[in-house]
Amino acid sequence: xxxxxxLVVGTLLxxxxxxxxxxxxNFEGLDLGSKKKKKKxxxxxxxxxxxxxxxxxxxxxxxxxxxxxPKADAKPEKKDPKAAPTMSxxxxxxxxxxxxxxxxxxxxxxxxxxxxxxAAMTSSDLMNDPKFAALAVEAQYLLAKSLYRMGMFHSSLGxxxxxxxxxxQTKFFKSSLEWLFFIxxxxxxxxxxxxxxxxxxxxxxPERFRNEFRYLLARYxxxxxxxxxxxxxxxxxxxxxxxxxxxxxxxxxxxxxxPKAKYLEGLAYFRENKPESALESMKEVIxxxxxxxxxITAEVRAQQALRELAFMQLGRTHYGARQNRYAIFYFNKxxxxxxxxxxxxxxxxxxxxxxxxxxxxxxNLITLASPFFRDEYFPEALILKAVIYYENCRYRESxxxxxxxxxxxxxxxxxxSALVDKDMDAAAYFDVLAGIQKKNKxxxxxxxxxxxxxxxxxxxxxxxxxxxxxxxxxxxEGEIDSFGAKPDAFxxxxxxxxxxxxxxxxxxxxxxxxxxxxxxKLEFELGALKTLRANGLxxxxxxxxxxxxxxxxxxxxxxxxxxIVKKVAxxxxxxxxxxxxxxxxxxxxxxxxxxxxTLTKSCVEKETPASQRETAAAP
Amino acid sequence: MMRELLKVSLLLALLPxxxxxxxxxxxxxxxxxxxxxxxxxxxxERVRPVSGHQFLMAGxxxxxxxxxxxxxDAFYSKYTPTLALTYHFNENLALGLRGGYSISVVSGxxxxxxxxxxxxxxxxxPTQGELTSNAAFGQMGVNAGLELQWSPIYxxxxxxxxxxxxxxxxxxxxxxxxxxxxxxxxxxxxNIAVGGRFFINKFLCVRLELRDLLYYESFPATDELLxxxxxxxxxxxxxxxxxxxxxxxxxx
Numbered sequence: 001x002x003x004x005x006x007l008v009v010g011t012l013l014x015x016x017x018x019x020x021x022x023x024x025x026n027f028e029g030l031d032l033g034s035k036k037k038k039k040k041x042x043x044x045x046x047x048x049x050x051x052x053x054x055x056x057x058x059x060x061x062x063x064x065x066x067x068x069x070p071k072a073d074a075k076p077e078k079k080d081p082k083a084a085p086t087m088s089x090x091x092x093x094x095x096x097x098x099x100x101x102x103x104x105x106x107x108x109x110x111x112x113x114x115x116x117x118x119a120a121m122t123s124s125d126l127m128n129d130p131k132f133a134a135l136a137v138e139a140q141y142l143l144a145k146s147l148y149r150m151g152m153f154h155s156s157l158g159x160x161x162x163x164x165x166x167x168x169q170t171k172f173f174k175s176s177l178e179w180l181f182f183i184x185x186x187x188x189x190x191x192x193x194x195x196x197x198x199x200x201x202x203x204x205x206p207e208r209f210r211n212e213f214r215y216l217l218a219r220y221x222x223x224x225x226x227x228x229x230x231x232x233x234x235x236x237x238x239x240x241x242x243x244x245x246x247x248x249x250x251x252x253x254x255x256x257x258x259p260k261a262k263y264l265e266g267l268a269y270f271r272e273n274k275p276e277s278a279l280e281s282m283k284e285v286i287x288x289x290x291x292x293x294x295x296i297t298a299e300v301r302a303q304q305a306l307r308e309l310a311f312m313q314l315g316r317t318h319y320g321a322r323q324n325r326y327a328i329f330y331f332n333k334x335x336x337x338x339x340x341x342x343x344x345x346x347x348x349x350x351x352x353x354x355x356x357x358x359x360x361x362x363x364n365l366i367t368l369a370s371p372f373f374r375d376e377y378f379p380e381a382l383i384l385k386a387v388i389y390y391e392n393c394r395y396r397e398s399x400x401x402x403x404x405x406x407x408x409x410x411x412x413x414x415x416x417s418a419l420v421d422k423d424m425d426a427a428a429y430f431d432v433l434a435g436i437q438k439k440n441k442x443x444x445x446x447x448x449x450x451x452x453x454x455x456x457x458x459x460x461x462x463x464x465x466x467x468x469x470x471x472x473x474x475x476x477e478g479e480i481d482s483f484g485a486k487p488d489a490f491x492x493x494x495x496x497x498x499x500x501x502x503x504x505x506x507x508x509x510x511x512x513x514x515x516x517x518x519x520x521k522l523e524f525e526l527g528a529l530k531t532l533r534a535n536g537l538x539x540x541x542x543x544x545x546x547x548x549x550x551x552x553x554x555x556x557x558x559x560x561x562x563x564i565v566k567k568v569a570x571x572x573x574x575x576x577x578x579x580x581x582x583x584x585x586x587x588x589x590x591x592x593x594x595x596x597x598t599l600t601k602s603c604v605e606k607e608t609p610a611s612q613r614e615t616a617a618a619p
Numbered sequence: 620m621m622r623e624l625l626k627v628s629l630l631l632a633l634l635p636x637x638x639x640x641x642x643x644x645x646x647x648x649x650x651x652x653x654x655x656x657x658x659x660x661x662x663x664e665r666v667r668p669v670s671g672h673q674f675l676m677a678g679x680x681x682x683x684x685x686x687x688x689x690x691x692d693a694f695y696s697k698y699t700p701t702l703a704l705t706y707h708f709n710e711n712l713a714l715g716l717r718g719g720y721s722i723s724v725v726s727g728x729x730x731x732x733x734x735x736x737x738x739x740x741x742x743x744x745p746t747q748g749e750l751t752s753n754a755a756f757g758q759m760g761v762n763a764g765l766e767l768q769w770s771p772i773y774x775x776x777x778x779x780x781x782x783x784x785x786x787x788x789x790x791x792x793x794x795x796x797x798x799x800x801x802x803x804x805x806x807x808x809x810n811i812a813v814g815g816r817f818f819i820n821k822f823l824c825v826r827l828e829l830r831d832l833l834y835y836e837s838f839p840a841t842d843e844l845l846x847x848x849x850x851x852x853x854x855x856x857x858x859x860x861x862x863x864x865x866x867x868x869x870x871x
Contacts, residue, residue, distance in 0.1 A: 111647075145647055178644045185653045298653060337666070371670040371870075581775075582783060585870075587670045588775075 104135050107142050111149075117490040120146035124495040137163060141172040147499075148179065153186050154479050154506055155499045161196050168203050181209050184216060189472035191465075192510070194220040211250075215257035215264075218247040222264050223465070229271075230520065241268045259288045259306055266313060275317050282317070285310035308340045315344065319351055327351040336593045342368060345593060346378055358388050362597030370587040377459050379409050379532055386539050393564045393603035395543045395550075402540045406533070412455050413529045419456065420526055426515030427508075433457050433470070433518055459525050466517040469510060476507045565601040572598075669773060673785045674818040675868045676707035676770075683826055685859020687719065692853070694745075694755040695723035699762070699855065711770050715791065718763035725750060726757075751801045754838040756849045760803045762832060764810045766793030785818045797834045799851075808834030814857070822866040828857040 107122035120143050126132045127139035144159030160176045160183070167173070177200060184193035197213065198220045205213040225240030245268055248261040266281030289307040291300055315330035331348035334340050345364040352361035361384070367373075368381050382405040389398035419432065436457040461467045480503050483496050490496055550564050574580045581588075583595060645651055687699035701719030708714070725747055732742040751758070770789040777783050791812035798805050814828030832855060837848030 148648060175644055179648065182645075182648045182651045185651060302653065337664075372666045579777070581777065584673060584783070585671055586673045586775075586785070589666050589668045589670075592666070 101135070103132070104138060104142070107139065111142060111146055114149070116146040116149045117487060120150070121490060121493055121495055124493075137166065137170055137172060141176065144176070144179065148183065152479050152482065152499070153183050154192070154476050154503055157183050157187075157193060157196070158499075158502045158506070164196065164200060173203075174206055177203075178206055178209060181212050181216075187472065188475050189468040190216065190219070191223065191468065192472060194223070211252070211255045211257050214247045214250050215261050218244045218261060218264050221247070222268065241271060244268045253288070259285050259303070262288070263306055263310055263313075266310070270313065270317060275321055278317050279314060282310045282314045286314075305339060308334050308338050312340050312344060312347075315347060315351075319347065324351040324354045341593065342373060342376055342378070346381060349381070349384055353384060353388060358392065358599055359596045362388055362599070363595035364593070366583065366595040366597060367592045370592060372587060372589070372592065375458060377455070377462055379405070379529065382408075383532055383535055383539070386536070390539055390543055392599055392601070393546075394601065395547050395564070398543050399540060402536045402543075405536050409529060409533065413526065413533060415453065416456055416522060416526045416529065420519070420522055426519055427511045428515065429518040429522065430470075430511050430515040433460055434473070437470070456522065460518050460521050463517060463521040466514060466521055469514040469517060473507060473510050473514060476503055476510065479503055480507075563604055566604045568599055568602045570598050570600060671870050672773070674821065674824070675710065675870065676713070676863065677709045677868075679707050679868065680864045681705040681707065681713075681861045682864065683859045683861040685826060685828070685857045687830070687855040687857040690854040690856050692726045692728070692757055694726055694729050694750050695757040695759070696726045697721040697723050697757075697759055697855070701857065701859070703859075705768065710773070713768040713770070715766045715768055717766065718761070720761055721759040723758045754800065754844055754847065756836050756851065757853070758800055759853070760798040762795060762797045764793050764795030766791040766810065766812065786815050788813070788815045791830075795832060795834065797832070799834070799836050800838065806834050806836070808832065816861060821868065822863045824861045824863075826857070826859045826861050828859070830855045830857060
């Protein structure tokens, strides 16, 4: 009993000391303490150990008791001279370290000294040397860490993935999972990491990363569900979305991933046509993303972006439920100049149209038509504008807008159609888009087809997943290019060759994915554009018919001259907290989004009361 | 009981270890915060302050006849018809050449005060001849100059919330040539100006300007007068009309 008590007290005292705890941490697997255990596990023969020990080159000036062989790959010059006393002491090998372990220690020391290129090369040599097979995983782990610190996140991901592929019994399995999270925070497209994380979803994640893991996995299932929906595998998609909701329930309120998770939950409910639940989730996002006063950091910006998306989704849900005023309320909450602002203006235009607020609706469209946003893609804006003019018996203007629409988007549709009909390899679709992006970057002046293709590119990149994948390819290319700026020893090493090869393979895979996305997006947009043009033609036909009726009335037996439109009373008076500035064709940044179009003329007799318009066809 | 306590203590002991192990990987990774993945940034950072300008000057010539009037002049009021030719390299920078002739008349502020035989004081405006013969400062003839213009401000104003005007403001600086005094003595100096253009249409605007002409006047000694000199700081207010060529511009 006494012994047990003493053991308890001793254990508590021992672990209360950070020093001992630190030593224990090292033992836990990242560095030194587990060597003996590891050797046992790998079952290396004693003879082999002796060989390895002999193989390690000793630094000059040290107590070299071994007889090193003059090996080409020994690279003694890579060792930091500052470390010499330690090394010479280690060379005595009082710790019982084997030679291979000492070489790994050299790499670890280089990592600690932030000589990441050297650390990467040393660990790569060790990893690829069959003599050091027992330390291959540890060396690869060090290599992966070094690449991360060099900012080569995709290369690093490749190495961590290889460690994980060895299975959960691998010593660095859990740690490698942790590093995946770090990488996901740095890469533009976290999807590349999500696929990897999802593979190990059945394993227990470190507590600290559990919520991040749940969120990332939920996101993975969300994307998967969306893709399944697109190919009409609804049953499987349902399972994915159920998984999204299940995972999100496990993320506690207050966690940093909670808002993002709730947003995904809201989208999942929206997809299931459960607007009440969707609204509740989105409102929760709004509640927990109030931006505190202070400097705008990347984190705060991300929070703002999420809040904005939640407002948009609230607006859309209410719009879907024909609660137009609520929809307008939420669309107006999107802050001017933020990412979702133009979308909010456009979607707000439809909601305003539905309740007969034509002036506001057209005002929003003025902002969208400003030269600031010439590159943005809102073809439907012209259709909406034509519809509003038509509704107000302004047939000439309506026809003129439809003609504009045809002039701008007719050739786009033709080009789009030609592109889709080519039925190229998926990757080739992305290559076409990448070619345009490259021309844009180089500032090449585009004409004719190129100009149209640029419109198509912009259109394709409105798909966020495609844009992220495209950004990810650019990021990969940047990483490949970054080898050029590294020191020669690294740049021309076998490691660099292997890594570049790996990155190129990753690029090929991503290009294929992006190609599939691009093709699918282009097909979707082609369909949407066809529908819009058909709607345009319908408006044109209706407008012509109305004009004909009007002319016939005038030329009738009575010959009575009638008017289609009459002047509408309007005022430029504004409330006390507003200023009136007339729009004269000049756009001021601070005025954008505040425009209200003044309809000076409208139908003599309104045919469609606002209440009926509520049920009119709308997107 | 002791065995359970042992288990608990061992479990407790493992907690800081696990935490440290996690801290270790974070420490090794360095910066693990979320990177800003929106490279493009918010729209507001990509939007220029004004677009679809009502008036653009880049690549256009400006011909501007104007009339300048001197301000705070002790002896001579000067009325200066001026013609300026300016080329605008872009919306902000321009190079101008200007020339004018000042008609100097006796200033209303100038007075000659004398004491009469009875000791009474009386003041009267001097005649042109009296000023000339006394070599009064400020008589100017030809003045011409070169100037670099910088137009940093483009704005609009509302007049009683009914009429609205677009305008720009500029600063001008450059060397000048002057002829001063009754002998039309030539000298070099400089000029600095601040002004505004109020745009009427695509090619016409009203120009309002305040210009400081800087030069050195000196009169040699004569039989009647001692030599004297003065650094002149001549303020001129100027009102003119500008016509831009070509008449049209690409709104961009």
